[in-house]
Amino acid sequence: MVVSGLGFVLIKRWVPPVPMLTLVSWQLVVGGIVLVPLALLVEGRPPALDAGAVGGLAWMAVVGTGLAYVCWFRGLRRMPAGGVALVGLVNPVVATTLGVAFVAEPFGITQALGMALVLGGVLAGQLHLPVRRRTRILAEAVSGGRP
DSSP, X not given: OHHHHHHHHXXXXXXXXXXHHHHHHXXXXXXXXXXXXXXXXXXXXXXXXXXXXXXXXXXXXXXXXXXXXXXXXXXXXXXXXXXXXXXXXXXXXXXXXXXXXXXXXXXXXHHHHHHHHXXXXXXXXXXXXXXXXHHHHHHHHXXXXXX
């Protein structure tokens, strides 16, 4: 969380000398290069890939990672760092909802309480902002940062 928080603040203060897509692409390439030796050491040689596996990997690389990162960093630029940190807390709520909807994962009282805690925390984090500032932040997010 410390590294994520630091990254949220730095991306708002530091304007990269390259387009956001280039920045995100290089982050993912360098991260992958760092992980390859560790993966080979721990997991061994990767299995052969069939057409379905290649398609799944392509989907995850382009949509699940590339597009998601572009959207995330674009949002970071337009939202206050504190707001972005709170949005990040909603990830487990979305993941749980998708798991229940598409994979028929069990949903019980524990998951419901967890979702209530997360959503309550996000709401509580927004309550300290004056109403005018909340309205301005929401308007800027919707308009893409234009006044």
